[in-house]
Amino acid sequence: MPQETEGSIVNDYQQNNVTYLCMNVVGNKFGFSIIQVCSNNVVALKQDINFNAAFLKENVINYLNNLILNYRPSILLLSTKIRQDIYDEIERLLQQQKGKLNELKVRFLSWSKFDKKFLEQELKDSNNSFACMDENKNCKLLNKMMLVFNSGWDITCGTLSCVLQTIINDEKLVDQGQQKLEINNLTFNLMQFSDSFVLDDDTINSLQVLPSLYKTKVYNSNKRGCLSLYELFEKSVKSELGKQVLKSWLTTPLKTKDLIVKRLQIVKILVATENTSVLDQLSWSLKKIPDIYRLLSSVSSRICNKPHVWIALVKFCETMIEIKKIINLLDSAYRQGVLKDLHLAIEEHKFKKIMSKINKVFNLENSLKEKELIINTGVNKELDKHINFYNNLEVFLEDIAVHIRTGIINDINCAAKLDPTVQNNIKNLINVAYIPQIGYLISIDIEAKELLEIVQDWVFIFETPTALYYKNNDIMKVDKEYGDICGIISDYQIEIFHDVQTEIIQYKLFLRKCYELSAELEILKSFAETSIENNFKEPELSSKENKLIIVQGRHPIFENLVDSYIPNDISLIGSRFDDESWNTMFCRIALITGANMSGKTVFITSCGIIVLLSHIGCFVPAISAKIGIVDNILTRIKTSEGINHTQSTFYSDCQQMSKCLALSTERSLVLIDEFGKGTSPIDGPALFAAIIRQMSEYKHCPRMLVCTHYHELYKKKIFSPQLKGTIHLTTTIFVKKHKDGNEDNSTEVITFLYKVKEGISNDSFGLFCASLSGIQPAILNRAHAIVDAMNQGRNISEISNTVPLQELTLFKKNQKIVEEFLSWDIQLEDDNDIAIKEKLKFFLQKDIS
Structure with missing residues (x-):
């Protein structure tokens, strides 16, 4: 059982952005919460997820992997009571992620900290800092959820309670200057997986959803540099939030038609010919938006005196006003969805007020040149007075120095004569200096040390190898009258910085909302640009019909890697989702056979990608596509291999297949490629045939695209063209007999046509x-x-058992050599070793015909 650990929070906080991920599993229920300290953002499940007990471990790891990819947490909080097998899988996952992302530190906490009662008590306690959360509308939502969801939110609520306790304890250990969580200004984002589904790691890899760290030669030679769906869209997504949301959309597609259609509608508006100018202007403006999360984090810090932060904040405001003007160019009928939301969210007067405040206080143009934040003249008269004094400080100090030198010269005239050199250079040997925090000082060159015998009432402060520093009554009066001028200026500046920061922070939620909506629009804009560039078309979605009809479908990644691409069709019409007798007249399974290298895998993955793209709200690479909404995309295409996988290839394939069968419903899409390899030629086909037969008779059968080379199943009549609920497809090839000079000898030359049609192949070639x-x-x-x-x-x-003539000839030759060697009586030979060796060499090298 893992033991409770504390971790090194000081080091964690020294990274600019600390993100906590807390998860817990109790029975078959799973819950999590995420807190991003930098942005005061809370992400939590709207309701605990209840998993299938048989696949609890796999589901937990799948969700955890998705959260790590999308939120990049730096600290993972787990209960000391977590199941050992689940922890083993977590450890394995983190080992796989090592080097790909920032290192994720795991900390174990007592199970008692996962009790939601802590959070309930803190929300009720009027003396606690959590009480002020009730004034925040987001935290009112939290209070409401605590009451409404009650037992359905226990585990997630417990993780939120745990992570808040941990942050409170951690922040006691860090320096006051470090960025901390503003508990009274938390923003809650509730994840509701009832509207979406999570792609597992197998599907992400098989459909090339996210980029691989290993870049092949194909990648380097590809002008577009695109080997994943993420890269396909990411090239026109510039904001950090946009990239993060894009990754989230790709790995958690929607399964609610209304939400998908809202996204598709925006893409349709942006690709419209009459809106080309608007799309171009949006593209130009959206890519200029700075990361407001980081800017607000800097503004929220104790002192924000970095010019680039305020310049970027002004740029953000200007860009948002610009975007609103661009949206205004659209016809009012087009202003819907995120376009409407962003248009309403951008309150121009607020942005102008923010810019006015910043420009009124700071001289940003000079600040950029001087690389320090400069406050405008007239903002604070006292500050201006002190800055003016500081700018003329050199003259002021010289006047004091002249006064001190004059007094010393008078003392010299009354005293014994000093070294003439010292008397002549007294102007260079005695000066008055100002050192921040120490004040004003008399500086005497070390060569004029004998002058100290003349002066009186001077107080020694410190010395350097070249000078001695003193204060006298005159200097002390200057200290008292003028003070530490740099410290005074700094105090006034800090006060002004704080006033501006406090005013800007009032707009924090407003700025975040505009930024988040702009990131969503940026992704949809990327969908539109990619659709125009690659001739994608709008899909037609159905929430009732179990169908997959694609005309001239293409693989959006592969088509850019080859000189010419052959599109293909598929038509799976599986009746209504609720039709339990679907297999009497309809088909939900497509069995694809064909030659090796003829394009079967590319075909089924292209279909999977088209379905995925349609469910994230993007147009698809096809002439047309009619798709019944799916609730999951499951694959058995690539075998999971690696140093951490100790199972055999066949066992890993069976695990993937088992997951596909257990987690699929009548609304799912299942892609299977060559299942059954890696075992005996009897067991593999038998298991494959049994799966297809059972699924063809299963009343909740999903849509299945299955590639196989088991032609013997057709030859032995185990499968037939009349198999219920199944269509049979094959890839086409052109076979030409090539004669090798001899009438009896000929070889087959095959041309791959990469076209899929109805039929059954009888050879894999x-x-x-x-x-x-x-x-x-x-x-x-x-x-x-x-x-x-x-x-x-x-x-x-x-x-x-047939021995080739060449081998038989060689055998007979060697047989004769052995016979002669065995008949050689070595005892009759001379005792001369050299002669024996020569005769032995003669036997072995003898050419016997």
């Missing part, structure tokens, strides 16, 4: 694929002989 990969001709010839024998029903052992 694996040997042709092997020849293309460079396998030696002798091996291929032997393989062809074995295949021909099997197809003719001949005994394979006869083929295996």
Whole structure:
């Protein structure tokens, strides 16, 4: 059982942005909450998730992986009572993530800290800092949730309670200057997975949703540099929040039609020909938006005197006003969805007030040149007076120095004569200096040390290798009258900074809302630009019909890697979702056969990507697409391999298949590629056939696209073209017989057409694929002989026992050498070793025909 740990919060807080992720599993229920200290942002489930007990571990890891990818937490909080098998999987996941993202530190906390009673008590306690949360509308929502969801929110509420306790304890350990959580200004974002579904790691990898760290030669030679869906859109998403939200949309697609249609409607508006100018202007403006989260974090700090922060804040305000003017160019009928929300959110007078305040107080143009924040003249008369004094400080100090030198010269005239050199250079040897925090000082060159015998009532302060520093009564009067001028100026500046920061922070929620809506618009703008550039079309979605009809569908990544791409169609019409007798007249399973390298995997993944893109609100790479809303996309395409995977390939494939079958519903899409390999030629096909047969008779069968090379299942009549609920597709090829000079000898030359049509293939043409990969001709010839024998029903052992003529000739030659060697009586030979060796060499090298 893990033990409670504290962690090194001081080091954690020294990173600019600390993000806590707290999760817990109790029984089959899962809950989590996230707090981003930098932005005072809270993300939590709206209601605990109840998982299937058989796949609890896999689901928890799937959700955790998604949260790590999207929110990049720096600290993961777990209960000491977490199940050991779940923790083992978490540890394995973190090991896989190592090096890909920032290091995630795991801290174990007592299970008692996951009790929601702490949060309930803090919200009620009028003497606690949490009480002021009630004034915040977001925290009123939290209070309401505590009452409404009650038992349905226990675990998530417990994680929120735990993470808040942890932050309160941690912040006691850090320096006062570090960024801290503003508990009275928290913003709550509630995640409701009832409107979306989470892609698992297998699907993310199989559909190339997120980029891989390993960049291949293909990547470097590809002008577009795009090997993932994220990269396809990310090139026109510039804001940090936009990139984060894009990743979240791709890995958690929507499954509610109304929400999807709202996004599609915005993309449709932006791709319209009459709105081309608006799209171009939006693209130019949106990419100029700075990260308001970071700016507000800086403004919220104790002192914000960095010019670039205030310049960026003014730029943000100007850009937002600019965006509102661009949206105004649209016809009022087009101003809907996020366009309408952003248009209403951008209150121009507030942005102008923010800019006016900043420009009135700060001289941003000179600040940029001087690389320090300069306050305008006239903001504070006292500050101006002290700055003016500081600017003329050199003259003031010289006047005091002249007065002191005059007094010393008079004393010298009354005293014994000093070294003439000292008397002549007294102007250079005695000066008055100002040092911040120490004040005004008399500086005497170390060479004029004998002058100290003349002066009286001077107080020694300190010395350096070149000078001695003193104060006298005159200097002390100056200290008293003028004070520490730098300190005074700094105090006035800090007061002004604080006043401006306090006023700007009042607009924090307003600025965040505009930024978040602009990030959403930026992603939809990216969808529109990508759709125009790649000729994507609007999909037609249905919440009632179990169908997948794609005309001229393409793979959006692969089509940019080849010179020409052959689009394909598919038509799966599976009746209504609630039709339990669907397999009598309709089909939900597509069995795809065909030659190796003929495009089967690209075909099913292109279909999966088209479905995924339609569910994030993007147009799709097809002439048309009619898609029944899916609640999950599950895949068994790529085998999970790596040093952390100790299972066999077949066992890993079976795990993936088991998950697909257990988690799929009649609304799901399941993609399967060559399941059954890696075991015996009997077990693999038998298991595959049993799965397809059962799913074809299952009343809640999902839509399934399945590739296979098990042609024997058709030959042995286990599968037939009349298999219920199934359509049969094949990839087309052109086969040409090529004669090798001999009438009896010919080889097959295959041209891949990459076109999918109805039908069943009876050959995988694996040997042709092997020849293309460079396998030696002798091996291929032997393989062809074995295949021909099997197809003719001949005994394979006869083929295996047949010895080639070349081998037989060599065998007979070696046999004669051995016979002669055995008949050689070595005892009759001389004792001369050299002679024996020569005769032995003669036997071994003898050419016997």
